[in-house]
C-alpha cells in the first residue's frame with residue numbers, strides 16, 4: 248500500500264505542533280538546507296537549469312514539508328514521490344525545467360493545472376507569480392491550501408496562491424488571460440481550451456503524449472498565432488478531464504469503492520511517474 252499523506256499544516260494547532268515536532272525529529276532545518284543545496288547543484292544546475300531565480304527559490308522551498316512523513320528521508324532524491332489519492336509530487340528537475348520555460352516575471356499571473364502537494368505552486372509563488380492552482384481531487388486541494396498558507400507566511404508569499412477544485416484541463420476562463428500556464432499532468436494533446444487563455448506573449452508548458460511516455464511541449468502566444476516547441480521527454484500521471492484522458496473505468500470503480508469505505512489505494516511498482 249502506498250503511504251498515507253500527512254500534512255504538517257492540517258488539524259488543530261496542537262495537532263500541527265505535534266506533527267512539526269515529528270518532522271523536526273526526523274530532519275532538522277540545517278540538514279534540509281544542506282540537502283536542498285546539493286539537490287540544486289547536482290540535479291538542477293548540472294543538468295542545465297540556468298535561471299538563477301529558479302535555482303534560488305528551489306534552494307529555499309522546503310520540499311520535505313510537501314511529502315508524506317514516511318517519505319521524509321527521500322524528500323530530496325532525484326525523482327517523483329507518491330502522495331495521497333494515487334498522485335505524485337513531481338521530480339525537482341521537472342519542476343525547475345517547467346518553471347524555467349515559463350520565463351516568469353514578478354507579478355505575472357500563472358495558472359497551474361494539477362496542484363498535487365502544492366510544491367510546484369510554492370516555487371511559482373516564491374518567484375513572485377500570482378498563482379491560481381487547479382486540482383481535481385478535493386482532499387489534495389485542501390491539504391495543499393493548508394500547507395501553502397503556513398509556508399506562504401514563512402517565506403513571504405502569503406495570499407499569492409489560490410487553490411481551486413475543478414477540471415483544469417479546461418483552464419480557468421474566469422481568471423484568464425494568464426502570462427503562464429503550467430500543466431503538471433500528461434494530456435493526449437495540447438488541451439484545446441488552454442492556448443486561448445494565454446495573454447499575448449504568454450507561455451504554456453504541457454506534457455503531451457500517450458500514458459507512460461510524453462514530450463514536454465511549450466506553446467508561446469504571439470497575437471493570434473501560437474508557436475510550439477518540443478522541450479524533452481517526460482513521464483507524468485494523466486490529466487483526467489474533458490481536455491485530457493477519460494477516467495479509467497477501474498478508477499471510477501475504485502472511487503466508488505472508496506466512497507463506500509472499501510476502496511484500495513493504488514500501488515506503485517518501481518519508479519512513479521512525475
Ligand code: SAM
Nearest residue numbers: 336361363364366367382383415486487488521
Ligand atoms: N504540481 C504537483 C506538485 O508539485 O506536487 C504535482 C502534480 S501531480 C504530478 C498531477 C496532479 O494533477 C495530480 O494531483 C492530479 O490529481 C492532478 N490532475 C489530473 N487531472 C486534473 C485535472 N483535469 N484538473 C486538475 N488537476 C488534475
